[in-house]
Amino acid sequence: MQALPPALPAHPQLWLLPRLALLLFVAAVLGLLSYLRVSEREEARLVLISDVLWIEQNLRFQFDQTEERLTSLLVSAREGKLDEASFRLRARLIGEGNPALSGVRLQLGKQVFLYGEQASDAGLADARKLAQARSKAAYTDLLNRDGQVAVVLRDSEHEVSAVLTLPRLLSQQVPWWFANKYRLALLDAQGQEVASKSRVAADDDALSYQLSFDPPGHGMVLKVVAYRAPTGIVQKGLVAGVIVLALIVLYTWWRLHRQVQGRLSAELALREEHAFRTAMESSLSVGMRARDLDGRMIYVNPAFCRMTGYSATELIGSTPPYPYWTEDVASHQALNEAVLAGRAPHDGYELTMRHRDGHLVHTRVYTTPLIDATGKQRGWMSSVVDITAQKAAEAREHEQEEKLRQTGRLIAMGEMASTLAHELNQPLMAMSTYASAARQFASQGEANMLDSTLSKIAEQAQRAAGVVRRIREFVRKHAPHSEPCDLNAIALDTLELIEPDARARLVRLRYELVAGMPIIQADRVLLGQVMVNLLRNAVDACVDQPTERREVMLQTRFDAHSVQLSVRDRGHGISPEAAERLFEAFYTTKSLGMGIGLNICRSIIEQHHGQLGFSNLPEGGTHFYLSLPR
Structure with a gap:
């Protein structure tokens, strides 16, 4: 078994640099994406402001142009160059120049010319005062929910006013490309929407910009919200590519880290397993020997070296005849060839080896095929037990x-x-x-x-x-002699034999024999001897008792599996010390006894595949019982 190479020293700081580089790479990617997004948003905001200023100037130009034309109309009226037909012609021309114009009103003293929609005098009152005081155009508040306002120019005797519809103004003056990019809305002082170019709502977090809209003024605000522009395919591809590459780097680093950790764990487990197996093999008392298919020794454990007296260096690489063989080389060679041919006995074989110091070592060898990890047999592994x-x-x-x-x-x-x-x-x-x-x-x-x-x-x-x-x-x-026997008949013969001795000792013999006792196969003489021994022991136990207690009872009975006989006496019983040795040969409690009667009785009953036992009776005395199979 080859030793593992020395383990590389563990340096946790070696992983610090790749981890730091990976973190910096991820931070750089995230920073780049964040910078690009912020940069893109700032650029979009600058473009938005530029577009808002452009549209605000365009709308203001429209109002200024309308004011100039109304001023020109007022000057012509002051010079007396207008009649009603001329007024209508010039009002129509002003309306064509400003599609938001809904109506014009010209007052020359008490003479009034009208064109299109008109605002009420109540709605024009504040604007008239302001226009007369400033000698320039003044705008009214919102006249109605349709988003209409009026512009008023006035001198001491003449006045001209026009009604402008702001939703129509936005619809006509805001170009299509602007509406595709932004949502334009006019808000009043309360933040309510007066007019808008698009009814499509923009995202809440979209870019927006607003500025005061004067004219017409009065707290009105022009608000522009940018629609979220679709990201270009190239940009999406680049961002997706960067993200995918970052994920690939993270995944690769994670897999590499897991693989390295797995290899380190596997190497540690392998070293622990190798150390455990080496310690286990070194502590074995059974010798282990591995040989290749040609009989060359490739591994021995310390126990085998102790059995032979040779070191592992001396044994590994050796071929037959091995140094521990005895002088009977021919027998060793024949056995070795049989083992290498795969004919080794499964239950092992005995082998006598000669120790290096000369004494003989008797062993029992068990040999099995040595299979490598690929399932190929590399040789033979033997377990050698010193016997x-x-x-x-x-x-x-x-x-x-x-x-x-x-x-x-x-x-x-x-x-x-x-x-x-x-x-x-x-x-x-x-x-x-x-x-x-x-x-x-x-x-x-x-x-x-x-x-x-x-x-x-x-x-x-x-x-x-x-x-x-x-x-x-x-x-x-x-084996005991077997013949048909009636347990009741044997019991009666035994009672007849014992009765004269019992009568002489004043011991009463009683018996209860069950009717219909089945016939069993047994040795009649030996069973009779067992009953004689049990009855004689019972009579002997009653001799030293008072006359009224001198009684022995013999009973028989049977069940589906066995026949039973019991003998009860009312003697002194059996002490716990005597009970442990009662059936031992040559043990007796009688002064003149030999101590082999009960031992022989139990041997006879066991030869008949039965059981013999005893117990002390609560009222005094002993109960012996035996059972025999039917």
Whole structure:
């Protein structure tokens, strides 16, 4: 495994310059766009002011021209050169020169000439006084909602006035190109619109300019609002290009920054993983060995180096025969060729290696293909487990087992002798009892009773022979003899056998045998021995109790899965200390007991795939119970 190159030192300040350059670039782009916009807006404002001044001069020229013509009309009237026909002709010519003119009124003393629309005397009163006082033209306030005003010229005896319609004036005097660029409106002193060139509203934030409109004056204002001019295609393209380029630069820097950060994070994770794997491999007690397809060693971990006594530098690059092989090179070579050919056992194989200092190391080797990231096999990876201590332990264990088997045979002989002595005690005692009875019957000449007693002695002799045979089979761990058995019948035979001893000890035997007990497959003799042992222990437990408590109860029952038998006594019970060891061989609470009865009983029941247990009764005494499968 190759080591990673040393990590480059981290310098956060290296990113400061590109970040600063990027910020300056974005600021320059934004500043340029802002400057262009401000510059463009200022240039548009200068053009607007220029156009407003031009249109204001044009309108003022129209008013001045109208005033001059009215003055000329007034002078002609003063000189007596006007009659009504001449007045109408000249009024029409003035109206043709100023389309906003709606009507003219000429007063020569008491004689009045009229042309077109006329204003009321009330509306002209203030303007007449002002015109007479100033000896020049004076304008009235707005006469009506149609945006009409009147201009008055007056001397001591003559007066001429004309009605001008301001909306018509704007409509005729404002050129089309001006109306395409701006919205022109006349506002009164209250800010109400009097007349406008266009009814289309301009944007609230659009450029605007206003100036006092005199004439006609009286607080009237000329306001011009620029329409938002469509930006040119070239300008739009340039702005869009600059924005797109700026976004591309930002995106590129962001992706580059992410990629660099990702590579740094990946490198850090790789180094941490490499350090973790190195630490893990160094702490393993299992040797790791990697070889290429030709058998050349390409990797070993410290545990493998400790097993062989050679360093990684000495082992890596070596080819068969390896330095840790024993003298049996041919066997090593054959095993090595089988492994390289892919025939290594899946459950591993044992390999004996020679340590550098000469001692042998027993190992178990597990070999699997070494697959690289592309899925191609590069060689073979082996896990080498040192089993030297295990081998030594197995040898010691084998030696100990041999000794235990010898000891076990001696113990089995002792157990068999003890078991025979214990189990033959009942039939021998019964034979002794029946023999005494037979002697009495013989002396009394009772042939029938003598014959019955001798039959019972023969039966007990056969029983003793059966016990010997069953005990031998039991000690040899043979399967119990299987025959159809009725648990109730076995219980009755056992009660008959125990009853004389119980009666002699003043212990009452009671039993409750369930009707319809199913037949089971079991060893009748061994089950009888279990019942004899349980009943005899129950009788022994009641001997030291008062007469009224000397009672033993035997019960049988069954269910769908098993048959059960229980023995209850009213003796002293079993202490907690004795309960933990009750079924141990050679443990007994009796002064003359051997301590193998219950151990043999449980072994017999377990050989029949049943269970034997016990519990202390609340009122005193012990309850032993067993169950056997149906």
